[in-house]
Amino acid sequence: EIVLTQSPGTLSLSPGERATLSCRASQSVGSSSLAWYQQKPGQAPRLLIYAVSSRATGIPDRFSGSGAGADFTLTITRLDPEDFGVYYCHQYGSSPGTFGQGTKVEIK
Amino acid sequence: QVPLLQSGPEVKKPGSSVKVSCKASGDTFSRYIINWVRQAPGQGPEWMGKITPILDVSNYAPKFQDRVRITADKSTSTVYMELSSLRSEDTAFYYCTRGHYYDSWGQGTLVTVSS
Numbered sequence: 243e244i245v246l247t248q249s250p251g252t253l254s255l256s257p258g259e260r261a262t263l264s265c266r267a268s269q270s271v272g273s274s275s276l277a278w279y280q281q282k283p284g285q286a287p288r289l290l291i292y293a294v295s296s297r298a299t300g301i302p303d304r305f306s307g308s309g310a311g312a313d314f315t316l317t318i319t320r321l322d323p324e325d326f327g328v329y330y331c332h333q334y335g336s337s338p339g340t341f342g343q344g345t346k347v348e349i350k
Numbered sequence: 351q352v353p354l355l356q357s358g359p360e361v362k363k364p365g366s367s368v369k370v371s372c373k374a375s376g377d378t379f380s381r382y383i384i385n386w387v388r389q390a391p392g393q394g395p396e397w398m399g400k401i402t403p404i405l406d407v408s409n410y411a412p413k414f415q416d417r418v419r420i421t422a423d424k425s426t427s428t429v430y431m432e433l434s435s436l437r438s439e440d441t442a443f444y445y446c447t448r449g450h451y452y453d454s455w456g457q458g459t460l461v462t463v464s465s
Binding site: 243275277279286287288289292293298299330332334337338339340341342343344 | 385393394395396397409411412413445450451452453455456457458
């Protein structure tokens with residue numbers, strides 16, 4: 243199965259700053275099948291990005307995804323206080339689908 | 351209308367089984383695959399398996415192949431996940447999700463395994 247490694251483990255930034263989250267796969271992710279989710283305490287994850295760079299319905303344009311092959315990035319420009327939480331990448335191109343271990347974004 | 355609505359929390363003994371339900375609304379049942387994903391405390395999500403409800407075809411992650419069964423009831427648009435031979439490490443939130451990438455999640459069902 244494909245192992246996804248996310249970095250950094252924790253990101254502590256101030257509102258208005260830029261956040262860059264990395265997701266590296268143990269092998270190439272097929273068909274650009276890479277998604278990103280945000281999870282807040284006590285809630286189910288929420289889809290942000292699918293197919294590497296497509297924003298889900300209702301997701302603000304300060305969230306963007308990029309990458310190819312085995313290296314992917316989620317960028318949050320101009321961090322908003324509501325953006326705190328844990329972010330997970332997810333590959334769904336190969337079975338079994340797998341998730342990264344998460345990056346926690348803390349708002350200073 | 352909530353696309354996916356799950357059953358309530360469960361407390362189970364080690365060695366027993368649990369069956370969690372997920373009622374799909376609207377066209378979710380007929381148009382989407384339904385997955386089961388679990389998340390242990392402080393960990394990332396983990397895919398367990400999926401079903402194509404209209405075809406009644408299921409696929410499972412190798413890790414759970416021997417212990418999980420996912421079924422669908424067309425008459426009630428409900429998908430079920432049954433996990434057997436429970437152990438303490440199975441304590442987690444269990445979510446149903448739809449699609450290949452998960453644009454909708456159930457609210458989660460906490461399954462606690464404790465003697």
